[in-house]
Amino acid sequence: MTSLARKRQNRWNVVVNIVLIVLVIVWSIPIIGLLISSVRPQDDVLNTGWWTVFKGDGDFTLNNYRRVLGGRQATFTDAEGNVLRASGDNLSQAFINSFTVTVPSVIIPILIAAAAAFGFAWMVFPGRKLFFTIVVALLVVPLQIALIPILRDYMKIGLTGSYLGIWLAHTGFGLPLGIYLLYNYISTIPRDVFESAFLDGARPMVIFVRLVLPLSVPAIASLGIFQFLWVWNDLLVALVFLGGTSDVAVLTQRLANMVGSRGQDWHLLTAGAFVVMIVPILVFFFLQRYFVQGLMAGSVKG
Amino acid sequence: MKKAVVVLLIALVVLPSAFAAGQADTKQAEKKVVQVFGAFVDEELRRFEEAIVPFEERTGIDVVYEGSKDFETLISVRVEGGNPPDIAALPQPGLMYNFASQGYLVPMWDSLLEAVDANYAPVWKDLGSYDGVPYGVFHRVNAKSFVWYPKKAWAREGYEVPTTWDEMIALMDKMVANGHTPWSIGIEAGGATGWVGTDWVEDVMLRTAGPEVYDKWVNHEIPFNAPEVKEAFDIIGKIWLNPKYVYGGTNTILTQSYTDSPRTMFENPPRSWMHRQGNFVTSFLQDDIQANLEEEVGVFPLPSINEEFGIPILGGGDQFVVFNDRPEVREFMEFLATWESGEIWAKRGGALFPYLNQDLNAYPNEIERSLAEALVNAKVFRFDASDLMPGQVGAGSFWTGIVDWVNGKNLDTMLSDVQKSWPK
Structure with a gap:
């Protein structure tokens, strides 16, 4: 590379970096605002914007978090030293519920999708193309139109309000995308890998467990993130199939109800939003290496 | 590896069914339950639960209230899907007209009708009626003028x-x-x-x-x-x-x-x-x-x-309507039609009740007392037009x-x- 070309390359990199930095800042500002609002007292939040804290006025408090995380009766002290008692939102139960819903709703569809993708990609059976087309076509069907028919069937077999019911619902809604994504990845695994295994007399199940699953980890991880975020952030499916009583309510339901019947408690929503965000952010950071890999793997076929 | 996967799969299938079975068992063994679904949440949800404690203690019936901000959408989905709550608290009369015209609602029975006639001004019964048939019982109401x-x-x-x-x-x-x-x-x-x-x-x-x-x-x-x-x-x-x-x-x-x-x-x-x-x-x-x-x-x-x-006083309120006709549901509806169901909430503040025979002294301050008085004594009360x-x-x-x-x-x-x- 000549020095001129290198210089041009460097200049180009600077431009890209500046654009990226600007984008990151623009995208982060609302979140920073939310974070600052969540540690400000209620009256301040309602009277002045969050940016005024940079001028040095206003106090900070963890009361919002205390109220959000506390049990039914949270006790805290306000700026003047008065002890206030207010009903807390007891998010811990909702946390457990959210995990109970989310973890199986991620594992089950991934296992099924991986097996199905392997079958579609490498096993020969009549109607393979047709079935795969049908599965992919299901991607365009909005899940809302399935709510009422599924609910009716669930009523008949007594699945409404049970965790199994919502796991199956999320599995069904998540499968088309999962199969499609994993198919794109698994079909790119070199044929030689399978051929030598077949020659050694390995049955498809062995190939799937010993070869396909380990080789597809990046794609599975990226699908896992997608499915996790979707289930974790889902409100509609949970409300319809699980219901919203406090023993089964998931985090999104508690968050939606936190603002009060007339939206008067939105200062609590700031803290609640951060509590709910923690888990997806952790999951994303732990898996983000795979996330980028997996996305690329799924998109560039060949 | 293969074994592990098989075990995992079996666990996944068995565990939830055990869950579901366990739930069904406890439901049968437990006391009678009345499910109520409504649009009010948070603070008001807790007040409502407090207000119905006397009923639960007296009868041993467990009233489970579920509130959602997406009530309007969900109630339609659940009713259409064949999974209606026992009782719903409908914020808008229009929803009641919808369900009543499709035959989903249980009309008021004689003893409830008597209670409503005795405890409410006629306007509330009219607001809870569709096609001349009364369905809805009002509990907490609001007055806006x-x-x-x-x-x-x-x-x-x-x-x-x-x-x-x-x-x-x-x-x-x-x-x-x-x-x-x-x-x-x-x-x-x-x-x-x-x-x-x-x-x-x-x-x-x-x-x-x-x-x-x-x-x-x-x-x-x-x-x-x-x-x-x-x-x-x-x-x-x-x-x-x-x-x-x-x-x-x-x-x-x-x-x-x-x-x-x-x-x-x-x-x-x-x-x-x-x-x-x-x-x-x-x-x-x-x-x-x-x-x-x-x-x-x-x-x-x-x-x-x-x-x-x-x-004139302008106002609104949630009306409670019955989807599933069971003795314990009837009992709870009759409770809702009495001042006893509102008294505890009234004492805690932040709510008004339409009952004719209510004790105005129950309200915790002069403000709410005067609001309740204006509401009960108003010659003209009308429901919020935009809700109708x-x-x-x-x-x-x-x-x-x-x-x-x-x-x-x-x-x-x-x-x-x-x-x-x-x-x-």
């Missing part, structure tokens, strides 16, 4: 509560002369921006045109842009569109949230001096004001304009029409646009 003011600041300035509309206008001019801004009005409410304005229009309509014209307007027997409606807008416009009368002028009307708006009265010095809103406004106020409600906050009913109609009109208008073009009008759109054009949006 009230003007709130900062009591201490008023006393300092020597302002007195007006008893007629003209007195109120005179008071407003006096405030302006003193350099004060009479009203704080904020109608921002996210996707529901504008409803505060519809309440004003309805209140003034009831005062100028009377309840009969109001009913015709709601039922679309007179067009939406009838002269009476225009007159109401003109009266309101004299206040709303006059920047001297409203804190921040039309700009603030549109952009200030209705929950923040009343707080401007309790700053030092007050940025505004009056605010028209329902009984629920107190929960929006600053904590220290809420703690000394009686000393800090004053309230009077929006004065009458035409003596003939007195001081078809959704396209009552939760659509009427709201946006208010916004457009405040924004400077010609009144006649706006009214005829809303009229055009009325479903045929």
